Amino acid sequence: MGTDDTRRLHLPIPTTSDTFPQVADLSTIWNVVTTARLILRRLQIGDGPAIFSVHGDPATNLYNPFGPHSDLATSEKMLQECLNHWQIYGFGLWAVTLRREEKIIGFGGVEHQVWRDRDVFNLYYRFTPSAWGQGYATEMGQTAVHLAQIHLPQLPIVARVRDANVASKRVAERVGLLRRSDLDTEHVIFALGWTSLNDHHPSCDTRQRAL
Numbered sequence: 001m002g003t004d005d006t007r008r009l010h011l012p013i014p015t016t017s018d019t020f021p022q023v024a025d026l027s028t029i030w031n032v033v034t035t036a037r038l039i040l041r042r043l044q045i046g047d048g049p050a051i052f053s054v055h056g057d058p059a060t061n062l063y064n065p066f067g068p069h070s071d072l073a074t075s076e077k078m079l080q081e082c083l084n085h086w087q088i089y090g091f092g093l094w095a096v097t098l099r100r101e102e103k104i105i106g107f108g109g110v111e112h113q114v115w116r117d118r119d120v121f122n123l124y125y126r127f128t129p130s131a132w133g134q135g136y137a138t139e140m141g142q143t144a145v146h147l148a149q150i151h152l153p154q155l156p157i158v159a160r161v162r163d164a165n166v167a168s169k170r171v172a173e174r175v176g177l178l179r180r181s182d183l184d185t186e187h188v189i190f191a192l193g194w195t196s197l198n199d200h201h202p203s204c205d206t207r208q209r210a211l
């Protein structure tokens, strides 16, 4: 995306805020982020096989009712959706690598979704099993939540998790989201910045990359 792109972020749900940042500014902030141990970078063309490696693994989909990706084409389709999202919003899912290593160990970050008729950040994480248990998802998630809160505090952050997925629930807590049993659906809900005023849509849920 060129630096001459001065589009302001546009969200589907009408809002009183007229202070959304420019998409190019969000891209500059979000494209590549370095943490203590990780490099988080914007998804790019060519990431399909790595997405398939992680998302095609049954072990990473134990709690996903849709199961693992069945073929590379499914992962390429997810990649294209993610690239489109980046283009529209200036943020999106990252590929995660260790510093000084090229191999992708997982994917995660925040994406825009409409959930319960509101614009929200959906928090996502899926890592290859050999990388589990070392705090990487927490490190990535804390960074995503931090950026979201700093740059788009208007948007609540939501994580939707299967109750049996203990690791995922723990990551949601560790990155600072609050357990919101009042919002539960078939998922247990963790959220930050969600106010219950005017919340009249208890049954609405989406199928987009729920955790």
Ligand SMILES: CC(C)(COP(=O)(O)OP(=O)(O)OC[C@H]1O[C@@H](n2cnc3c(N)ncnc32)[C@H](O)[C@@H]1OP(=O)(O)O)[C@@H](O)C(=O)NCCC(=O)NCCS
Pocket: 059, 060, 061, 063, 125, 126, 127, 128, 131, 132, 133, 134, 135, 136, 137, 138, 139, 160, 161, 162, 165, 166, 167, 168, 170, 171, 174, 210, 211
């Ligand atoms: C969920 C997932 C991303 C966690 O990644 P991770 O890098 O292992 O997570 P972390 O190392 O940051 O661990 C975060 C917390 O979860 C705990 N945890 C990790 N794996 C766990 C497990 N199998 N059972 C119980 N707790 C677990 C850790 O101990 C840590 O808690 P602590 O800080 O209190 O010790 C990873 O297990 C994964 O990719 N799973 C498959 C995909 C998935 O389920 N995604 C989320 C869908 S809701």
